[in-house]
Amino acid sequence: MPEHTLVGQRVVRIDSQAKATGEARYTADLTLPRMLFGKVLRSPHAHARILHIDTSKAEKLRGVKVVVTGKDAAGVKWGVFRYTRDHELLTADKVRYIGEDVAAIAAEDEETALEALELIDVEYEVLPAVFDPLEAMKGGAPQIHDHAENNVNIHVPIEIGDVDRAFDEAYYVREDRFVDTEYTYCQIEPYAVLASYDSAGNLEIWTPNASPHTKAKALSNLLEKPLNKVRVRRINTGGAFGGRSDIFPGEFIAALLAMKAGRPVKMVYTREESFTSVRQAHSMVVDSKIGVTKDGRLLASEIKLVLDGGAYSSTGPIATSVPFLVWEETYRLPNARFNGYRVYTNKLVRGMYRCHGRAFHGGLGMQLDMIAEELGIDPLEIQLRNALQTGETQATGSRIISCGLTEALEAAAERSGWKEKRGKLPYGRGVGMGANGMMVGFPMGIRGGSAAIVKFNEDGGATLISGVVDNGQGNESMVVQIAADVLGLGMEGINLVSADSEVTPLDQGAYSQAATFVSGNAARAAAMDAREQILDIASDMLDALPEELELKGGKVQVRERPERNVWLGKVIRQALIDNAPVVGKGSYMPKVDQSREWVSNPRGQHAGTFSFGAVVAEVEVDTETGQVRVTNVTGAHDCGFAINPMAVEGQLEGSVASGGVGATLLEEHVWDGGQMLNANMLEYKVPLSVDMPQIVPIIVETIDPEGPFGAKEAGLWGSMNMFQAIGNAVYDAVGVWIKEFPITPDKVLRALEEKERGS
C-alpha cells in the first residue's frame, strides 16, 4: 500500500461549507407538500393508570386531521434487547413519568394542534410514585413494571479472580462512595421528526439520529412492517452524544399520525420537551472498595453501582456494564467483583451519555489519587504502574492490540508541567490527572459491523455508499477521506450517500465509538476492492503488472514510470464495455467474541480495539466562594492514527466542555419529586465560551493493527477522564476530596469548612 496521500492531513470537512452558509438542513427545516403539524399530550402524573381517554372534542376542532392514542398502536413492547422489552412508546395502560406521551394530534398548523390537546380528556388513576433508585430498590416501594421485582431493571454481576483473598493480602484498602447527579445531552438541535406515508405502505422518516438502521428496525417491529417499508433517511443532526441512538416515542407517534392521516406529519419538540420527554443521562451511586499493594498496584476492586434508570430500560444492560468496563479497560485488575444495578424510577428514561459512567470511572480515578497520597507516591507513578499495555488482557478477557496509555500519561505530564506543579503550586491552585481506556466497536450481534460500496461514474468520479452516521464528529468526511486516499482521488472526487436505511448497507451507527474503526474500515475495504478491480483492468491497458501500478491524481500510473498512465475514467469505461463494471464492496466486523453478553456472559473479547487517553487539569479555587475555575487542560489521546487531525482535535476540545467544565462543575438536573425544575437552557448550565480553559490536545498514534490506517477512536476522551482530573486537581489545590458531582462551589466551601473545623 503506497504512502498516504490524504489521510493524516488536516482536510476541510465535506459538510462544513453547507453548514457555514445555512444551506444545511435539519429535520425542523424540512417541509413536504400537505404537511401536517403534530403535538403530543403528555402525562402530568409520574405514575398513573390510564382509565379512559376521550378524544372526541379534539377530533371535532376545525383543522384537526387525526388523533392517536395507545389504542392505535399494535401493542408491541420495544426493547433494545429481547429481554428488555418493556416500552410501548405510546402507552395504552399506564404512564410512568411526567412528560410521557399519552395521545397525539396532527393538524393543519401548530396552533390548532396545541388547542386540540387541551380538548382531550384523560381520566387517570394516580398511583404512588418513587423517584430515588435506592428507595425504589427497597421492598415495599411502588412497583413500576409488573416484571421487575423491587424495580430492578438490570443486574450485572461480574466476578474475577479471588476478591476476598486479594483484599486480605492488600497492603492498603479503602472504601469510598461517589455520587453523581443527572445530566442531559442538551444537544443544540431540539428533537424533531418528519414522517411521510404513502398509499403503498411505505414510511419515510427524518429525525436526528445516530443510526438510521436502529430506528428502522425498531419501527419495523413496533409497526409490524417489513424493513423495506420503513425508510429512515439521512438528515443533518445537531449533535447526539448518545442521546439519539435508541427509538423514541416521537418517531413512533409521528409514524402513527402519518399513517392514519395519509399525509406527512412534522413534530418539532419545544426545548422543554427535548429535556423532559426524550432521554437523559443516568445518575448513580458508586460504592467502591479498592485494595492495593505497597507500591500502589491494584490488587482488588469491589464495586456496587446503582443507576437511576428512569421508567424504561432503553440500553439498560449496556449502561449497567459500561462503567465497570471502562475501569477494566484502563488498569490492570487481577481481582474484581462488580454488581451493577439499573433501577426503575418514575422519571424520564435514561440513556448513555458520551460513553457513560464518568462518576464511576472518575471516582475510582480519584481513589487512585487518594492511594497515592496515602502511600506517598506521585499520582503519575500510580497511573503508570497500573496502566495497561499492548498485548495484555483485561479483567473480563479482552486482549489489547494497541495501547498508548503510558505514552499518553507521559505526554500529558510532560507538557502540562506536572512534576513542577503537582503539590508545589500556591494554595488555591492545583493540578490533577485522569486517564481512561475506551472500547471501540463492541458486540452488537448482526448490527456490529458495517458494509460499504463504491461505484464509479464514467468520468472517473465515484460515489461511496456507506451506512456511516455523522452527528457532527466528521464521520462523513472521514470515510470520504479514506476512500479518496485509497483511490488517488481528491475529496471532491468522491460523493457520499450515507445513513439511509433503505439505500446504505447495515452499519452500527455512531455508537460504541465505532464509526472510524468499523465504518472507516468498511469504506477502506470497499475502496481497496475497487482499487483491485481498477488495477486489474488498467494492467492490460498499461501493459504492466497490477502491483507495479498506483492510483494518483485521478489516474492509474506505473509507479516507477508515471508518464505511463491512463485516466481513471478510461479504465471505468473499459470495465463497462467488458461487462465487468467496477463496483467496490467491502465490510468490517470488529473481532469480538459474539457469544459475549452484557448480563449473562460478560466474558471474552469485548471490543475490536481500545483507545486510551490521559489528561491533566489545572484549577484555581476561590477559597472564599468555593468556585473552581479550570484554567488549563493538557492531555493526550491515543487515537491510533489521526485520519484528520483537525477533526480529532475538535472532538478532544469538545469533550473538555461537556465532560469537563460542564458535567464536572456546572451541569445538573434539579428535581422536585417527578418534575425537572430546570428543563430549559437558562437553568441547565451548559458551558459557554467564557467558561472554557485553555486546551492543549496532543495526539498519540500507536497505529492499531486492525484500524483503518491504524485509526481507532477520538470522540470520548474528556468525557471519561475530566471528572477525576478536576477532582484530583481540587485536592491538590485545597486539600479536599469532593465525592459528589458536580463539584459545585457550595460543596467545596462546605468541605473546606469541615476541614477547618477538623483541624
Place this chain on the structure above:
Amino acid sequence: MQLPSFEHLEPGSLGEALELLAAHGEEARSIAGGTELLVSMKQGLLAPAYVVDLKEIPGVDFVVEEAEGLRIGGLTRLAELVRSPLVQEHFPLLAEAASAVAAPPLQEMGTVAGNLCQNTRCFYYNQSRFWRQVRGPCYKTGGDRCHVIEGGNRCFATYRGDLAPALIALGATITLAKKGGERALPLAELYTGKGKRPLALETGEVLTEVRVPASIAGAGGDYQKLRQRGAMDYPLVGVAAAVRKDGSDVCDWARVALTGVSTGPLVVQEASNLLEGRRVDEALMSQVADAAYELARPVNNVGSEATYRRKMVRVLTRRALFNAWGRE
C-alpha cells in the same frame, strides 16, 4: 413556542403610548426589549390583549450629563450604557452592572427600564403552562400556596436584576410617567418587596428616566455578581457598593445594595451607618458584610443552595466594599 394572540399597538410618541396604556389599563402591557415579556407570554404566564410597543418612541433613549447629574432615558439599551464613554468614566459601577447582565446580544435588546422593572423569578413560576399544571397554581399565579416554602404564607419569588442594586447604590431617582402626569421617587421605592407584585407601579405607568446625582460622579464603585457561568445567568447573589471620600481619607458617603437574595433589592442601611464619617478599614467592611448577611433572606428557588448564597452575601459585600474603596 407560540405567542398568544394580541393586538399590537405602535404609538409614535411617549404621550401616545401613555394614552394607550391608560385606555387599556390592565389589559395592556408595554414592550421594550421584549426579552422578558415575550418569554412570559410564551410560557402562558401573561396574555395581555394589547401590547404597546415602546421600541420606536423617540426621545426616551439617551445618556446625558447635566449639571445636576446623569440622566438616562428609560428606553436606553443596556449596551449603550456599557459603551457610553460618559458612564464608563464617571459612573463605572453602572457600566459594570450593565455589562454583567446576561450576555452582549441580550444587552443589545434589553432596556434600562425593562431591567429595573423586571418581574421576580422562581423555579416554580418561570415555567410553561404544562409544567405549572402538574402542581397547580401558587400565590404568584393566583393560587393559595407557595411551592418553595411549605406552608409559606406569601410569595417568595426572588428579584434578580443587576442594574437595580448598582443604581440604588448610586443614589438614583426615577421618573414614572403616566397619562396626566409624572412623579419622581428614589429608585429603592419602586420595589414593594412582595414576591407576587414586586413593583410599586400604577397601571399605565412607564419608567421614563433615571437620574444619578452629580455628587456621585467619580465615586468608587464595584458590582460583585455570583453566578454559575461567566455569562447569561441571573445573579445568585449580587452586591453593589459605592463609596465616596472627602478631601482627607474619610468616607462621606456609602451605599451597599443587594440583589438576588430577597423579593426585592435590599439596601444595607448599616453601610451608611457604619462607614460614613469614618476612615474605612477592613474591620468596618467586615461589619457591613455581616449586616448584609443578616439582611439577606434567600430561598431555594433559583438554583444553588440558599444557605450558601447567604454566606456569599457576606463574602461579596466585603469584596465589593474593598474594591469600591480602592477605586475611590
Place this chain on the structure above:
Amino acid sequence: MRGEGSERMEKRLIRLLVNGDQHDVAIWPNETLVEVIRDRLELTGTKMGCGEGACGTCTVLVEGRPVRSCLTLAVEAQGKEIVTIEGLAEGGDLHPVQKAFVQRGAIQCGFCSPAMILTGKALLEENPHPTDDEVRRAISGVVCRCTGYAKIVEAVLAAAGEE
C-alpha cells in the same frame, strides 16, 4: 388556526429588508421574526434552539447587531436592515468569517454555526482586532455543545488576521 377566534388580531402587511431583498409579507402581530424568517421566507439557516433567548441559535443581525430573533416581533423588524446567515456570502464567495470557520474545523454539527458566524462578523466590524477574551465575550451568548468553542474562537481571530 393562528388568529382564528381572535377578534383583536388582524393580519398586517409589513415590509422586511432581509439580506438586501425586500419582502412584503402579511403576518399576524404575534409572529416572531424567527418564525417569519424560517416559515415565510424559507430562510432556514436561522435556527430555533429554545424559543426563549437562552441558546442564541436564532441570532440574526439587525442594523449590524446580533439579536435574538425568537424574542423579536416581526412587526418590530420592519424597515430595519436584517442579515441572516444566507446573506453573508457575496456572489458565491464566502465571507471571510465563514471561510475561516470552514478552514479551521470550527464547524461540527453546525447547528450553532450560523449564529456564531454572524456574531463573529458583527464583532469584527466593530472591533477589527479583538483579543481572545473579547471574542469569547462576544460569543458568550451562543451555546455550542460540540466544539468546546476552541476552534470557533480561533476562526474569528484568524478572520480578523486576514482582513
